[in-house]
Amino acid sequence: MTPVTPEIAVRENAELGEGPTWDPAGARLIWVDILGRRLHSYEPDSGRRSVTAVDQHIGAAKPRAGGGLVANLRDGIGLYAPDGAFSWLRHDPVPGRRGNDAAVAPDGSLWAGTMRYDEAPGGGDLVRVAPDGTATTLLDPVTISNGIGWAPDAALTYYIDTPTRRIDILRVEDGRVVERREFATVEPGAGFPDGLAVDAEGCVWVALWDGGQLRRYTPHGALDRTVHLPVPRPTACAFGGPGLRDLYITTARTGLTDPSPLSGSLLVLPDAGQGLPGTPFAG
Template sequence: TGLYGADGAFSWLVHDPVPGRRGNDAAVAPDGSLWAGTMRYDEAEGGGTLSRIAPDGTVSPVLDAVTVSNGTGWSPDGRLMYYIDTPTRRVDVFDVDGERVVNRRPFVTVEHGHGWPDGLTVDAEGCVWVAFWDGAAVRRYTPDGRPDLVVELPVRRPTACAFGGAGLRDLYVSTARTGLDAPHPLSGSLLVLPDLGQGMPGTPFGG
């Protein structure tokens, strides 16, 4: 994990290479820390991690033995953290206890046929939006875990979602074309879905 300065110069924040492993999704917590996940290139079970990186570069392991570390986000009040390890077909939720998270439990269990949960974002109402790899959709869940909106997409592999644009009301969805024999022309594009909700301002990394 590295930083680019205002002059474009690069410096390492954390440099701990592990053969066969790479970074996969990260998010900044309300306290300005960076929560970064990893996975193995071969997607071997238990080969990934989730770590908290403090503004001073101190790394604290949070989860080990995850497989494909993916979406991470926080409730509007900062008291809950949501997290996806994709092969589990779950979105899990933790209680935030200072710099730690505790009491992991399922928030949503995804039915077969909906694809695989990938990236997520949390809106101003506390609803959790999840992009579904091989599911051709983004799905929104209420704060109590109920599905209440499905946004169908023309592409098979959406990867992540985030609010932006004027007033943070447009949903931006990244997509992939890798591994597809006949990808849709928009696969691999960044899609913009206007006026779909109300996002929250992001927190900059504190380092």
């Protein structure tokens, strides 16, 4: 495989950049600054970008089938109409807790994770939110609910609870997790697994918080590629751009006493591989 070098897509000072997602309808990448309460969009073809302030911490934002976005917010799941109008789909505020990473499943439901601000063990969960707002708990308790993704045939779900250092495989039947097993583990000293993306070959790309790198694991869980990044805290990755061949990487500067000049920026690995088309939220 030809090596690729990280490039700057958007130079930014996000406190906690997260949740990159390709929006094919707008030919744009959507990402968030959780602690900065900002929703970002970037159009690679034109270079045009926008930044929208939101009222509370926002863990992730994903396209909706009818236009607009669904967001995993501090106090629950919110809907943004195409004109920007906001409404709650599921209002579930818990003191000291906020929404974190989220992903849309192949069936159009939203899988949304939470965590406590103090990162207390077992303070978060992972729920499946149906288009009508009905929520089913998938995993409880978890600590820092993070990366979520599906194999190309949708038969397997990959999931990360960051402090475990593991990428797990979930088997789901009738909307419930019936099996959870280890897929791969990040060794101590190499950072902590955060967000993930699955490519068309079924390989799993993982951003390593405090590891300054991306790793790609084969469908059998073997590490076959490491990409070193110019930032210590990459947070998540997603395929986007023409043909879904570019891998975008969000990064953070929060908690760093001496951040890299690029900490908080949106990076990109051009022609990193073949991504999978996403599913919009059906609600």
